[in-house]
Amino acid sequence: xxxxxxxxxxxxxxxxxxxxxxxxxxxxxxxxxYWYRQIHSQGPQYxxxxxxxxxxxxxxxxxxxxxRKSSTLILPHATxxxxxxxxCITFRTGTASKLTFGxxxxxQVTL
Amino acid sequence: xxxxxxxxxxxxxxxxxxxxxxxxxNMNHEYMSWYRQDPGLGLxxxxxxxxxxxxxxxxxxxxxxxxxxxxxxFPLILESPSPNQTSLYFCASSGRMNTEAFFGQGTRLTVV
Numbered sequence: 001x002x003x004x005x006x007x008x009x010x011x012x013x014x015x016x017x018x019x020x021x022x023x024x025x026x027x028x029x030x031x032x033x034y035w036y037r038q039i040h041s042q043g044p045q046y047x048x049x050x051x052x053x054x055x056x057x058x059x060x061x062x063x064x065x066x067x068r069k070s071s072t073l074i075l076p077h078a079t080x081x082x083x084x085x086x087x088c089i090t091f092r093t094g095t096a097s098k099l100t101f102g103x104x105x106x107x108q109v110t111l
Numbered sequence: 112x113x114x115x116x117x118x119x120x121x122x123x124x125x126x127x128x129x130x131x132x133x134x135x136x137n138m139n140h141e142y143m144s145w146y147r148q149d150p151g152l153g154l155x156x157x158x159x160x161x162x163x164x165x166x167x168x169x170x171x172x173x174x175x176x177x178x179x180x181x182x183x184x185f186p187l188i189l190e191s192p193s194p195n196q197t198s199l200y201f202c203a204s205s206g207r208m209n210t211e212a213f214f215g216q217g218t219r220l221t222v223v
Binding site (some may be wrong): 034036041043044045046049064093098100101102103104 | 115143144146148151153154156159169203204210211212213214215216217218
C-alpha cells in the first residue's frame with residue numbers, strides 16, 4: 001500500500017470548513033483512499049473512502065485529484081466534537097485486512 | 112447495533128502472568144485483526160485473520176498469540192506478558208470487501 005503524508009497538526013474555527021490534505025503520490029490504480037479519525041484514545045472511526053471520483057456522505061466530502069496523487073478531506077462545518085487525529089490511508093479492498101496508519105493530522109477545532 | 116466489543120477495557124497485570132483479551136463482533140465479518148498503539152508509533156498490526164482457522168502475523172507479532180475458532184471471536188493471548196507490551200490495544204473487523212473497518216473501544220494494558 002502507498003505511503004501517505006499528512007501535516008502533523010491543523011487548527012480550524014468552529015463552524016468553518018476544515019480541509020485536511022493528504023499526499024499519496026505512489027498510489028497504485030487499485031488502491032482506495034480511506035479516511036479514519038480517532039477521538040482521544042477511542043477506537044478509530046471510519047469516515048469515508050474513494051477511488052477516483054469525489055465522494056460525499058453525512059460526515060464529510062473527499063476530493064481526489066485527477067492524477068490521484070493527493071486528496072483532501074473536507075468537514076464542511078467543523079464542531080468541537082470534530083477535534084481528533086485524522087488518518088489518511090491507502091488500501092486495496094479484497095486483500096488481507098491490514099490498515100497501515102501513519103501519524104495522521106491532529107485537528108483542533110476552536111471557538 | 113453493529114459493534115466490536117473488547118474486554119477488559121483496562122487491565123493491570125504482572126510480568127509473566129498469562130492473560131487473554133477478548134474480541135467479539137456481531138457483523139458476521141470475515142476479517143478480524145489486532146493492533147497496538149504506542150505514543151509516537153501510531154497503530155501497528157499484531158495479527159490478523161481472514162476467516163475461521165486462518166490467521167497470520169502482522170507487523171509486531173512477537174509475544175502474542177491469537178486464535179479464530181469461531182467467526183465472531185478473535186482473542187489475543189499474551190502467554191508471558193512483559194513490560195514492553197504495555198500499550199493500548201484495538202481489535203477491528205471488516206467484511207470481505209473491506210469497505211470499512213470497525214474498531215473496538217480499546218484495551219489499556221499495563222504490565223508491571
